[in-house]
Amino acid sequence: MRTLSAPPSHTDINTADRTDYAIYADALVRHFNGSRAVDEVDLRIPPGEIYGFLGPNGAGKSTIVRILCTLLAPTGGSARVAGYDVAGQPGQVRLRIGVALQEAALDPKQTGSELLNLQGRLYGLSGQALSTRLAELGELIELDEALDRQIGSSAGGMQRRLDLAAALVHNPQILFLDEPTTGLDPASRARVWSEIRRLNQQLGMTIFLTTQYLEEADELAHRVGIIDRGRIVAEGTPEELKRSVGTDVVVARVAGEAEAARPLLHAVPSVLSVEAHGNELVISTSSGAEVISPAAVALAGSNLTVRDLTLRTPTLDDVFLELTGTHIERNTTQEVSS
C-alpha cells in the first residue's frame, strides 16, 4: 500500500489509542465462498474527517461498510467504530452511527414523516425531542413536501435525501455513506455533496464515504483510500495522491500497441514514469511544459502514429492506473455493463 499520510503501525497502538479514532480497523478480512472480498484492510480515521473510499464496483467498498456498520461480521481482523468493537459491541456501535447504504433502504408505502418517526422511536426518541429533531432534519436536509408523501411517489433524488435523513435522526457521531450519489443526476449529486460538506463542517460529523466517482472523492474527502480487489493500495489526501504520480500528466493515444514507444519516452528528461495500456501512454512528469515537445519528438521517432497528445494535471484515476494498471472508470463501466 502506498501510504502518503502515514498512520501509526498497529504494533504501536494500544487500546486507548484505538478508541481515539472514529474508525479503526486492523487487518480486516472477509471471505465469501472461499474468495477474499476484503484482504487485510487497515483503517485509521480520526474524528471529524471525511474519508473517501474510492474503487471500482466489486473492489470491496460496500463489504467493508457493512462490516463497520455491524451488518456483516469480519472473517478475520478487528474493527472499532466510535471506540466500540463492531463484532463484540454491535449495539453500542449502532447507537453512534448513521448509515445510508448503496440503495436507499426505504419502505415505499410509508410517508417520509412516518419513516423518520419510526426511526426516531427505535432510537429511543419520543415526544418533544423527536418532534424537534424531525423539524431540524426537515430544515437541514430540505425535505419539503416529501414528509407528507408516500416515499414510493418521490423522485430518486428525494428518496436519497430521505434515506440520509433517516440515517441522521439520532444525530450520529459517524455517518457512513455508501455510494450516495450513484444513479443521481448532476444537480442532485451537487446537492448531496453540499449536504455532506455541511454535515461535516457545521456539525463536525465524521463521514466515511465510498464512491466510484473520482471527482466525488476529490471534491469531498480530506483523505482518500484507494481500494482494489479488497486491498487498500494507496492512502493520502487527494493532493498527495495526485502528486505521487507527478505534477503533470501527458497522455498520448497512438495507433497500435503503445508499449513499443515506452523506452523512447523513458529517455526523455524530466519524465518520472511511463505507463503503457493498449494504445495509450501515460507519462508522469514534474514539468509537463518541458516534456510535451520532446515526448512528441520521441513518439515521432517510433513507428507509431500519434492520434492525440494531451497535457493535464493528474487525477485520482492516474493514481489508480499507476497502482493497478487499469482505469477506475473503465473498470466500473465494464462491471456495470456485465
Next chain:
Amino acid sequence: MTAIAGTEKTITTSAPGDVIHASPAGFGRDLTSIAGRALRAVPRDPAAVAPPVFIALFFFVVNIATLKKLTGSHPGFSYTAFEMATAILLGVTGVSRAPALVLDVQTHYLDRLLLTPVRRTAILIGHMTADVAVAAALTIPILVLGIGLGVRFQGGVLGAVLFILLASLWSLAFAGFGYAIALKTGNPAAVNSMFLLFFPFLFLTSSYVPRSQLSGWLDTVAGFNPVTYLLDGLRSLVLGNSWQWGQLGQAVAAIAVVGLISMTMCFAALRGRVKRYSSAR
C-alpha cells in the same frame, strides 16, 4: 441546541452527541413501533386483505346454498352456523404481513431496521401482533353475515369474542409458516403460494359436512388434522346449547401444536437471516 451560521444558509441543529441521546427503546416500544407500521400499511395494501374476505363470503353463501338441503333434515342443526367456522378459517388463514417482510428484504428496509438498536425478535413479533389485529377485523364481515343469516353464539357476546379470538390465534399460528418462508427465501412467490399449504388441512377434515358423515381413510386422516379440532371448537360456540369446554380445549391445543411448529420455524429463520448478516466469523 446550537445555532450555526452556515456558509449557504443558517440552520439550527444539534451537533453529534449534543442534546440527542440515542438509546435502545425497550422491547415494548420496539414492538408497538413495528406493529404500528405494519397496521398503517394495511389500508394502503387492500389487495392483501380484500381477496380472503371476498373468498370467505363467497364460499360461505355458495356452500350454504349448495349443501343446506342435504344436511337440513337433522333436528336442531343449523348448516349456516356449521359452515360459518369454515368460512372464517378461509378468511383468516394465510393473512399476514409476511409478503411485506419479503418486500422489506428486497428494498433493503430490513437492513435499515437491523442498523437500529431494535430487538430482532420485536421485528417479527411486531408484525405478528398486527396480524392478530387484522385477522380479528377480517372476521367481522363474516360474523355479521352469519348473524344476519340467523347464527347465534353460545354465551352471547362472550361466545363471539371467543370465536374471534380462536380464529385470530389460528391465523397467527398459520402465519408463522409464511414468516419462516419469507425470512428463509426472501422470495415473494414462495410466500404467496403458502396458502396452498392450507388446502390439505382444509379439505381433509369436516369442512363441509359433519365428521360423522366422513368415512374410511378420510375419517382417519381427519382425526390427525388439527383443523378438525379447531372447527369443532369454533362450532361448539354456535351449535351447542352449553359451553363445550372439552372441544374448546382441543381447539386451543390444536392451535398450540401448529403454532409451536410454525413459531419454531420462523424464529429459526429469523436467527438464520440475522446470522447471515452479523455472525459469520
